[in-house]
Amino acid sequence: MDFALPPHIDALRREVRDFIDCEVIPLEADRANYDEHENLDETVLAGVREKARARGLWCFQMPEQRGGRDTGIVGMAALYEEAGRSPFGPLAFNASAPDDGTMILLNKILTEAQKDRWLQPIIDGRVRSSFAMTEPDGCGSDPSLTYTKAEKNGDKWIITGRKWFITGAEGAQHFVLLARTGDDDRKGLTAFLFDADQPGWEIVRRIPIMGPEEHGGHCELRFDGLEIPDENRLLNVGDGLKVTQIRLGTARLTHCMRWLGLARRSMEIAAEYVERRRSFGSTLAEHEGVQWMLGEVAKDIQVGRLLTMQAAWKLDQGDFARNEISMAKIHVADTLHKAADTAIQLCGARGYSKDTLLEWIYRYARQARLVDGASEVHKMVLSRSYLSEKGEFFRWGV
The missing domain is CATH 2.40.110.10 (Butyryl-CoA Dehydrogenase, subunit A, domain 2)
Structure with missing residues (x-):
């Protein structure tokens, strides 16, 4: 597959990135913007969602006739990753779990009349x-x-x-x-x-x-x-298992998309710190050991992006992409935790404190290896597939 984004998707990606930088990330620093469960207060969230919707940055996964942008799953991968650079970004665009997965499921299987009753209020952000x-x-x-x-x-x-x-x-x-x-x-x-x-x-x-x-x-x-x-x-x-598979297939991958954004954000925080913090006569970024740590995580994030995009492309082609989704889920879940842990280590006590978002991301990251199928279950799926297909497991698409 060609990993280059269509021009209109890349332009939209840049809009999402700008919105996150200008409208969402500034909200993170003020603890008054949080509720008692460490999420954005509903009133604050309503304001940022109104701004996103006014700019047309809303429901990338839904049809245009119902108020979405219908970007396809490859487009979602690029946009959700940018949205995920803040834990509150996906909420701003109505692209967060569990609503995201529910909307995708209901849009696939409901009649138009049922969509009016059950789906449209979720798309509009009127209900969760x-x-x-x-x-x-x-x-x-x-x-x-x-x-x-x-x-x-x-x-x-x-x-x-x-x-x-x-x-x-x-x-x-x-x-x-x-x-x-x-x-x-x-x-x-x-x-x-x-x-x-x-x-x-x-x-x-x-x-x-x-x-x-x-x-x-x-x-x-x-x-x-x-x-x-x-x-x-x-x-x-x-057909309950069928419904579950329809919902969880794409939902597992959208988790990966958002987690990649959080992993990137962790390293952005770390990079900004090590480039200005001095130790033993030079910046931390000039120390070889620090460079190894940054390089290792950068490599893992890029591998996760490629795994996620390949699975997204296969889903767009009508494939179930079960193996590809399992691989992405395992790798990206591990990478999110590794990125947060590495960033905290590089930022020292500051990373461990609440002066940055890193401790929030670190605590959040631990669930990634559990939700929507534990990593061990996905490894079991891959093992069964390999034992069934042997050499064909590694085939190239033609």
Whole structure:
């Protein structure tokens, strides 16, 4: 593939970078702009989103007729990376998880009438969404271990069970729910849509975590008789795993896109510091050991960019790109942590303090090797693929 960006995408990328530098990064330094969970306060976020939307920097992943920019996944890779240079950048452009993945899923599988009801409010930024899959008793990286039940009663489904670590649940309005409707491991799950105003469910708690949180946190939910009309079922009965695969495939890669931006930002902070900080008669940047550290991370970031862009290109061609996404997810998750750790080491006590964003990124980075499939699960996927294909695993596309 040709890694050169189309001119209109590169121009948009430059606009995104300028917006991040001028409108978003300045907000990071004032602690008054943060909420109690170390994210941007809702009022502050609303203001920056209004500016982004006024400049046409909104929903790069959605069709133009619904208010997006429809850049394709390769375009998203370039734009999300620039947006991710601030942890609050993707929020500004309505390109952050979990809404990003939910919008991509719903745009692919809903009817136009259903899109008006469930998708358009998320695109417009009027409501937030959440994807309820993970469970305390089983389902995590393996959705087939879902125990939450959906039982048919006339033209409705009755939901009972529990979910946890559901990102963005507090304050979300539209939910995608995965529940068991049969005994078959592959065809025994079904996905549904429900609205936060429907009775029969509750948020038990917002689970405290090590790192800073997305808006809405990571919550534990209980379902005790939630009724969902059959018309709000996604695809056919038994297609729950298919829905999950449609959503998580691209969503895993958009995580990589944003994480690459954060990795780059970590090194930008470190580079600015080592170029002016003097030690033993020269700047830190002139020390060979420091150069090795910077060079190693720069190399890993570039490898991650190429892996991510290759997977994005294959998705744009209609390929599932499962191996490519797994490779990118493993490598970029490791690189984000390495970049933050290296930058803190180079910045010394200043990097460990809250005078820079590095400690925020470092705490956030640890989740990257867990969310949307632990690194070990992705390695298992790659191993199975290799053992099945042997030499063909390394084939070039023709």
